[in-house]
Amino acid sequence: MSNDYPPSLNSVDQMVPSPRRVRATLGGRVVVDTTRAVYVWEHPAFPQYYIPVDDIDPSVVSLAKVRADGLARFESGALDSWFEEDEEIFGHPRSPYHRVDALRSSRHVRVELDGVTLAESSSPVLLFETALPTRYYISRTDLNMDALEHTGTQTLCPYKGRTSDYWTVRTPAGVYPDFAWSYAFPLPAVAAIAGLVAFYNEKVDLYVDGRAQERPVTPFS
Template sequence: MTEHNTDRDYPASTIPPGGVEPVPRRVRAVLGGRVVFDTVRALYVWEWPYYPQYYIPRSDVDPDVLVDEQHVQHLKHGTAQRHGLRVGDVERPRSARVFTAEAEKGLEGMVRFDWAALDAWFEEDEEVFVHPRNPYTRVDALRSSRPVRIELDAVVLAESASPVMVFETGLPTRYYLDRTAVNFEHLEPTDTVTACPYKGRTSAYWSVRVGGELHPDLAWAYDFPTRQLLPIAGMVAFYNEKLDVIVDGERLPRPDTHFSR
């Protein structure tokens, strides 16, 4: 249950021609308390249509961290030499690809790291979660006075006249409500934690029990969202793919996304 997925249907306009462009931000990553790379010359490379990956110049990578595994790979963007990472006793085998002279023009000598192999990634001094933020994706959190009611099987789970609406490219509108507007009688906390590159890491998830049936992980909250999404801090949202949302008295159709399944 995550707020990001490569099945998202982004418009074609969110992908630049050629699928490669410079990153205008400083990008860093750490492993075992050591900076693996620190660069202002990273590239966005769209390996999939929905969001980019960072490619890092090898000259900006700590050479003592890379471990050549003597294995050549033929990838979408050309030939690469596979490397592992080692920092003290911490090892991450098969986690970096160093592109050779046979790579696509402009990618020679660039390094592509597996995201999960590193402990933390940063754009400037702010941590980035899950994958790089797509520079062509927009996420807005707007306060509203439109009344919103959340129901499941005719049971009211939450109701508010002061929601925050989150509009994100490729996803249906999410409605965040104050916790005082939520009927927690029907909510049961779970151990689920997810992360989103645009909103940060969740602080809570709840399943919903209605009529004796438990519906897992239907609601979540970000107590400490990213700076851009501060209006949703501490508020609760629900998957409108799996329950009913009534806005201004109108019951909205349930959207069909990868979260529907």
């Protein structure tokens, strides 16, 4: 196990001990309870918890992927819920080297697609997240709701929580599923984005203080 600090987020199978108590439940029962979990970066920037088999209820070990070193990982959805200390986590563990900040701003932001203005605001909340482009969260009163259609999509983010809403964009030129989203009850660290709406920079035309922004290339492109 490497003791490099911080680890290279491009290094697959990098392992770092977690100082947090980690628990998981299934059917209302705690089936994982450990202070010996390790983070393993199987993919860059997205760690997973590996748990000593001795700290897993024997009845659920068969649901896990067990390594020769006695550590085991559960696939997403195999257990009902996961906790770091007493706080529930979503999706995958939060990386100790990943930061998210939500800052109120007076920058002027305009979002367009196919020449249609989708949103325009001078009071956005800017969300800065490690390894991702800045996201611009905008009040619903500043949206062109005639171009947006609510969908039932929900996603999980370890750093922001569970989305409450997604919207498909409709323009005269096409239909674009799930191009915008919102968190009604985000995690406390990004509480400022509650109820606001963001669009994928990768998929829309974004103007900040009158300047066109290049569409970034990310896994969401």
